Amino acid sequence: MITIDALTKAYDETVVVDHVNLQLPDSGVTSLIGPNGAGKSTLLSMVSRILGADAGSVSVEGVDVFKAPSKQVARKLSILRQDAHTTARITVRELVEFGRYPHSHGRLTADCHAAVAEALTYCDLEDLAERPIHQLSGGQRQRAYVAMVLAQDTRYVLLDEPLNNLDMVHATGLMQLLRRLADEKGKSIVLVLHDVNYASVYSDRIIAMRNGAVVHDGPPEAVITDHALGDVYGMEFSVHTLGGDRIAAYFR
Amino acid sequence: MPPREEHTIVLETEAEPASEPDGARQDYAGGERSGFALTPRQKRVFVTLALLLAASLVLFLTWDVNGHWDFALPRRSEQIVALVIVGLAVSTSTVVFHTLTANRILTPSIMGFDALYVLVATALVFMVGSATVAQIDPLVMFGLNTALMMGCATAIYQWILGSGERGLYTLILVGVVAGTFFTSLTNFMFRTMDPNEFDSLMTTLFASFNAIDTTLLWIGGGLLLAGVVVVFRLVPRLDVLGLGRERAITLGLDYRKTVTWLLLVVALLVSVSTALVGPITFLGLLVANLAYQLTQTHRHSVNLVAAGLVSIIALVAGQAVLEHVLDHNGTLGSIINVVGGLYFIGLLLKEARS
Numbered sequence: 001m002i003t004i005d006a007l008t009k010a011y012d013e014t015v016v017v018d019h020v021n022l023q024l025p026d027s028g029v030t031s032l033i034g035p036n037g038a039g040k041s042t043l044l045s046m047v048s049r050i051l052g053a054d055a056g057s058v059s060v061e062g063v064d065v066f067k068a069p070s071k072q073v074a075r076k077l078s079i080l081r082q083d084a085h086t087t088a089r090i091t092v093r094e095l096v097e098f099g100r101y102p103h104s105h106g107r108l109t110a111d112c113h114a115a116v117a118e119a120l121t122y123c124d125l126e127d128l129a130e131r132p133i134h135q136l137s138g139g140q141r142q143r144a145y146v147a148m149v150l151a152q153d154t155r156y157v158l159l160d161e162p163l164n165n166l167d168m169v170h171a172t173g174l175m176q177l178l179r180r181l182a183d184e185k186g187k188s189i190v191l192v193l194h195d196v197n198y199a200s201v202y203s204d205r206i207i208a209m210r211n212g213a214v215v216h217d218g219p220p221e222a223v224i225t226d227h228a229l230g231d232v233y234g235m236e237f238s239v240h241t242l243g244g245d246r247i248a249a250y251f252r
Numbered sequence: 253m254p255p256r257e258e259h260t261i262v263l264e265t266e267a268e269p270a271s272e273p274d275g276a277r278q279d280y281a282g283g284e285r286s287g288f289a290l291t292p293r294q295k296r297v298f299v300t301l302a303l304l305l306a307a308s309l310v311l312f313l314t315w316d317v318n319g320h321w322d323f324a325l326p327r328r329s330e331q332i333v334a335l336v337i338v339g340l341a342v343s344t345s346t347v348v349f350h351t352l353t354a355n356r357i358l359t360p361s362i363m364g365f366d367a368l369y370v371l372v373a374t375a376l377v378f379m380v381g382s383a384t385v386a387q388i389d390p391l392v393m394f395g396l397n398t399a400l401m402m403g404c405a406t407a408i409y410q411w412i413l414g415s416g417e418r419g420l421y422t423l424i425l426v427g428v429v430a431g432t433f434f435t436s437l438t439n440f441m442f443r444t445m446d447p448n449e450f451d452s453l454m455t456t457l458f459a460s461f462n463a464i465d466t467t468l469l470w471i472g473g474g475l476l477l478a479g480v481v482v483v484f485r486l487v488p489r490l491d492v493l494g495l496g497r498e499r500a501i502t503l504g505l506d507y508r509k510t511v512t513w514l515l516l517v518v519a520l521l522v523s524v525s526t527a528l529v530g531p532i533t534f535l536g537l538l539v540a541n542l543a544y545q546l547t548q549t550h551r552h553s554v555n556l557v558a559a560g561l562v563s564i565i566a567l568v569a570g571q572a573v574l575e576h577v578l579d580h581n582g583t584l585g586s587i588i589n590v591v592g593g594l595y596f597i598g599l600l601l602k603e604a605r606s
Contacts, residue, residue, distance in 0.1 A: 050498050074504025081498055090550045098495060102504040106488025152503070 001026050002047060002077075002156060002190075007056035009042050016042045018212035019056070026061075026155065028204035029182045029189045033196055033223075035233050039212040040192045041160050047190075048079035048158055060156060074102035078149045079158040092136070092144045093129040096120060099151030112151075119150040123177065139170030146177065157181070159191040163198065171195075175202045200224040200246045208232040220246055294554055297546045301561040308569035315576050334464045335567040337476050338525045338532075343543070343563035344483055345521035346536030347556050351494050352514050353413065355420050356544065357599050359536040362424070363412075364431030365405060365522040366531035371434040372401045373457055378441045382449035391471050398475065398523040405519035406512060413511070420603070459530045461571060461584040472524045479520045483556065486513065490552040532585050534592020539563040541599070 002024040009017040017039040024030055024047075032040040045051035047058050049065045058065045060076045078099075096119050100112040108116075120126050123143045133141055142162065149157055159178070163171045179202050181187045193199045199206050199220070206223040208216040209232075216228045223229075224246040229237040239248045290298065312332060317324045346359045360366070376397060377385050385393065412426055442450060459465040483490075489510050493500045501507050525532070543559035570584050 048502065050501050069504075070501065070506045071504040074502065079498075079502050089548055094550070095495075098492060098499075098503060101488070101492055106491065 001061065002188075003059050004043075004047065005057045005059075007043065007046055007058060008054050009039075009046060009051070010054055015212050017046065020212070020214060022207065022214060022217075024156070024190055025188055025205065027182060027186050027188050029179060029191070029202055030205045030207065031199035031203040032190070032192045032207050032209060033194075033199050033232065034209035034215075038209040040209050043209070044079065044158050044160050044190070044192055045081075048077060049073060050079065050081070071102055074152070074154070076154055077156040077158065078152045078154045079160065080145050080149050080162060081160045082162075082164050089132055089134070091130050091132055092125055092147070093120065095133055095144055096125075096129075096147045096151045099148040099153075102152060115151050115153055119147040122150060123147040138165050139167070139173070142166060142170065142174060143177075146174065150181070154187075156188045156190065159189070161192050161194065163193065163195065171198065178202070196224065196229060196248050196250075197245075200248065224248055290554065291549075294547055294549065294558075297558060298561075301546075301558065301565065304565050304569075305561055308565050308572065312568050312572040315572055330466055330469065331464060331571070332568060333469055333473065334466065334528055335461075335571060336564050337469070337472050338529050339539075339563035339567045340480065340560045341472075341476050341521040341525040342532065342536045343539050343559035344480055344556060345518045345525075346540040347543075347552065347559050348483055348490065348514050349518050349536075350540060351490050351552070352511060352518070353423060354496060355423075356541060357420065357537070357596070357603065358423055358427065359534075359540070360518050360522050361531065361533040361536060362431075362596075363409070363427035364434055365409075365519065366526050366533070367431045367434035367438070368405055368408070369397070369401050369523055369526040370457060370531065371438045372404060373397045374438045374441050374453060376400065377449055377453045378445060382446065382452040385449075385452060390467050394468055394471060394527055397527070398520060401523045402516050402519040405522075406515040409515055410512065457530075459528055461529050461567075461574075462580070465528055468527050472528055475520055475524050479517045479524070482513070482517050484553070486510070487552045487556075490514075491550065494550050494552070530585065533589055534596055535563065535566070535588045537599075538588070538592040538595055539566055541595070 002022075004020055004022040004024070007017055007020045008015070016037075020039075020043060032044065034040050042051065046053045047065065049058075049070070053066065060073065063072060063076060065073050065077070093116065096116050097108060097112070099119065100108060100115060103109075104112050120129055123146055125140075125143055125147055128136065128140060128144070133144055136144065146162075157178075162174060162178075166174065175198055178189050178191070182189050182204075201220075203220055205218065206216070206220055207214055208223055208228065215232055216223045224239055226237050226239050229239070229248055229250075233250075235250060236252075237248045237250050239246055241247075309332065313325065313328050345365075349358065349360050349363075350356050376393075388396075408430070412423070412430070418426075442453075445453070489505055492503050492505050493510065495503075497507060500510075539562040540555075540559045542562050543555055546562075547554050547558045549555065566588075567584065570587065574580065574582060574584055574587070
């Protein structure tokens with residue numbers, strides 16, 4: 001369980017995350033949705049200690065992410081962000097091997113090689129393993145980074161807008177992969193999504209944020225409704241049930 | 253999923269060699285790459301560099317001796333030791349600094365580290381007075397300078413680099429301004445200084461490739477060794493840092509602590525090279541980038557060694573050519589700055605276009 005307690009971040013006068021209290025589960029897929037500037041990514045960055053908080057605390061299974069040694073946190077929680085691409089010349093396999101750093105500190109053990117091989121297989125990357133990552137397509141590269149996080153083998157996996165720049169084939173492929181991770185490996189996947197329908201179809205729980213605060217929180221049936229989505233985004237939604245999924249239309 | 257089998261067949265039968273990207277070939281024999289395992293390409297590079305190094309050492313030691321071996325050899329050996337120390341200090345500090353700032357254009361010199369060392373040395377004489385300085389052992393003086401420099405540089409540059417989010421051009425701008433500022437402060441102190449103090453400062457401060465400060469050779473060598481040992485111990489962390497600040501933190505690297513250590517080492521190495529031969533702005537940029545192009549890897553163990561070899565070869569061969577072909581018409585420092593400066597502008601233009 002990740003416990004977020006009164007977490008706050010402000011830039012000058014603008015409060016981006018405002019006293020957020022949340023408990024993230026230790027399994028399943030949890031999506032964070034909300035308009036731009038709602039504070040979703042900032043919240044995720046603080047939970048993963050990449051960004052310092054102005055007030056409040058975050059603990060992962062009782063370990064304070066800001067105070068505990070970084071190594072200890074790195075064995076419990078990993079994050080994948082849409083940050084600048086790596087300039088280093090590095091192959092997919094080498095990238096995935098870096099995921100073992102919290103466990104091995106640069107000296108790969110037999111366990112590490114097994115974990116790397118498994119992560120590559122799981123993400124369908126065996127054929128690409130020796131390719132430099134700068135030669136891959138966006139979807140392949142995203143899978144390589146997911147494999148790295150997988151090799152890190154943490155219970156909690158946070159992803160900040162992992163579907164950015166992916167076409168629908170790769171976006172759906174990635175969501176299926178994340179769902180499998182939660183179901184087969186019992187991991188807790190927490191991700192920021194812009195597409196409410198991916199959130200609706202793949203999540204166990206959806207947390208909606210607006211202006212730095214959590215405004216709706218619950219299973220898709222509770223959050224993917226005309227009223228709740230309208231409240232979060234300030235526009236008209238009409239939610240339909242298609243083959244058992246709740247799909248929101250918002251194009252007109 | 254895309255039709256993966258077809259793709260594999262293409263790669264294996266090489267039915268379409270043109271479509272296969274250059275680096276796609278399997279360079280590694282397997283997944284085992286701990287320690288210092290090399291790709292065939294890197295092995296060729298290291299063998300070539302080792303041969304070039306041997307050739308340039310022999311050339312430097314034996315060229316135009318005319319039988320005066322007892323005069324030439326000790327003097328030239330001393331020069332070589334100095335060039336090796338400077339070469340390694342510059343290449344190591346530059347490669348480390350590149351990873352620290354997440355780019356391959358900035359070097360400690362461009363960011364004003366050399367200028368800061370000169371400023372610290374000047375300020376020390378300025379404060380203490382030449383009469384006192386004259387009584388202090390030059391080695392103690394050098395130690396004092398270096399310690400002060402490590403403190404100042406780490407504090408200042410930790411602040412300048414911030415949390416690692418400033419862009420390349422901001423850093424270049426800040427570096428140029430900082431360098432100019434340090435130099436102006438130094439010049440200001442020169443002007444207000446007692447002429448005797450100025451004189452004593454000149455003799456210690458203005459070493460160059462033609463006037464290497466050999467009194468500092470052994471202490472410089474010792475400090476270099478210490479710095480290089482620390483860097484090689486930090487190689488796994490450097491590799492992780494090469495993925496970028498955020499990924500490094502995610503992987504459990506203590507970012508602040510690592511950056512502080514690395515800045516301390518960079519300041520130490522810059523102190524050593526500046527004390528021996530004075531500021532050399534563009535050598536690091538030149539040799540580090542040449543090494544990256546040769547090795548084509550992100551691994552610091554490989555890049556540090558390659559950059560060190562390139563650096564020593566450039567200095568030793570350059571000095572030999574300068575002394576015997578150009579007959580001392582010019583200095584190695586100015587040649588390096590012309591070549592390196594052009595390369596720097598080229599890199600900037602390339603960066604601006606991409």
